[in-house]
Amino acid sequence: MTAAEILVRVRDVDVVRRRGGARIQALSRVGLEVRRGERVALLGANGAGKTTLTHVMLGLLRPTGGTVEVLGGPPGPGLAAGELGAMLQESGLMRNVRVGELITLVTELYGRRASEEVLAECGLGELSRRQVTQLSGGERQRLRLGLALAGLPRLLFLDEPTVALDVAARGRFWEILNERARSGATVLFTTHYLHEAEQFADRVVVLRAGRIVADGTVDELRSAFTESRVSFRTDEPLPDSMLRGLPGVRTTEERDDGTRVLTTTDSDATLAALYAKVGGTAGTVPRGLTLTTASLEDAVATLLEEEH
Numbered sequence: 001m002t003a004a005e006i007l008v009r010v011r012d013v014d015v016v017r018r019r020g021g022a023r024i025q026a027l028s029r030v031g032l033e034v035r036r037g038e039r040v041a042l043l044g045a046n047g048a049g050k051t052t053l054t055h056v057m058l059g060l061l062r063p064t065g066g067t068v069e070v071l072g073g074p075p076g077p078g079l080a081a082g083e084l085g086a087m088l089q090e091s092g093l094m095r096n097v098r099v100g101e102l103i104t105l106v107t108e109l110y111g112r113r114a115s116e117e118v119l120a121e122c123g124l125g126e127l128s129r130r131q132v133t134q135l136s137g138g139e140r141q142r143l144r145l146g147l148a149l150a151g152l153p154r155l156l157f158l159d160e161p162t163v164a165l166d167v168a169a170r171g172r173f174w175e176i177l178n179e180r181a182r183s184g185a186t187v188l189f190t191t192h193y194l195h196e197a198e199q200f201a202d203r204v205v206v207l208r209a210g211r212i213v214a215d216g217t218v219d220e221l222r223s224a225f226t227e228s229r230v231s232f233r234t235d236e237p238l239p240d241s242m243l244r245g246l247p248g249v250r251t252t253e254e255r256d257d258g259t260r261v262l263t264t265t266d267s268d269a270t271l272a273a274l275y276a277k278v279g280g281t282a283g284t285v286p287r288g289l290t291l292t293t294a295s296l297e298d299a300v301a302t303l304l305e306e307e308h
């Protein structure tokens with residue numbers, strides 16, 4: 001891995017904010033490197049620090065400590081050149097202007113794309129003559145996406161980008177971003193919709209109270225922080241002590257109808273050992289076996305419930 005492939009380098013970043021007389025540690029010793037082509041989801045509960053970290057990476061907020069490098073330097077020049085694109089929560093939009101005029105203004109500022117191309121990409125063609133003040137919440141989000149993509153950015157920061165979008169618009173939104181990512185864009189986004197992270201991100205970073213508490217692929221997080229559930233029946237009862245001794249097993253239960261339910265941190269190992277033990281013995285072979293694997297939602301919930 002060469003240094004040139006790292007587009008974002010956040011080191012030991014602290015952010016202290018003040019509210020009334022209180023001192024709030026919004027970020028604590030945060031370190032993050034993002035490589036070219038990655039799609040990174042920043043997850044965490046309300047107030048965990050996702051927006052603060054996004055603002056720090058965009059240079060909108062100066063950290064109290066630590067360093068931030070984006071595209072090899074401070075974020076300002078990248079933003080000015082259109083190489084960095086951003087869609088922020090509740091960012092204001094210019095008033096008394098039509099959608100097409102606003103997109104044209106920004107594409108001309110960067111000089112890298114035709115406005116018609118951006119309007120078509122974001123499905124804004126039909127809204128082109130509409131006043132910005134007359135857009136619905138979802139339409140405003142689409143316009144914000146158009147503005148973020150106007151400079152053909154290499155690096156995109158999106159803070160809760162799909163918040164006002166209906167299901168169809170969300171699907172279209174992720175299609176557009178997938179297309180951008182396939183063309184080589186690197187994307188960092190925050191979301192509370194974990195299935196979006198599951199589907200779109202190849203890496204997930206979880207923040208809790210200003211600290212990064214997990215960083216890995218969706219699969220890594222699922223297997224590190226959750227259990228799968230294995231259930232089955234047998235004609236002859238199996239001793240609980242044997243089931244408890246299987247690798248990965250955390251809990252065992254026997255339902256009224258005789259179904260055995262095991263929770264396991266390693267379902268592959270549990271099942272292999274189970275079959276090895278009962279294999280060939282009449283009446284003890286599992287029937288009606290079901291395996292329920294954990295979701296990213298379960299993994300993040302487990303992580304956020306854990307003690308600090």
Ligand SMILES: Nc1ncnc2c1ncn2[C@@H]1O[C@H](COP(=O)(O)OP(=O)(O)OP(=O)(O)O)[C@@H](O)[C@H]1O
Pocket residue numbers: 017018019024025026044045046047048049050051052053
């Ligand atoms: N302008 C501000 N002034 C003071 N404190 C702030 C300010 N903005 C955020 N905070 C505090 O900083 C901490 C981190 O907030 P941040 O907005 O980064 O969280 P978040 O993870 O983006 O939350 P959400 O999911 O609600 O958007 C919180 O304790 C929040 O109350």
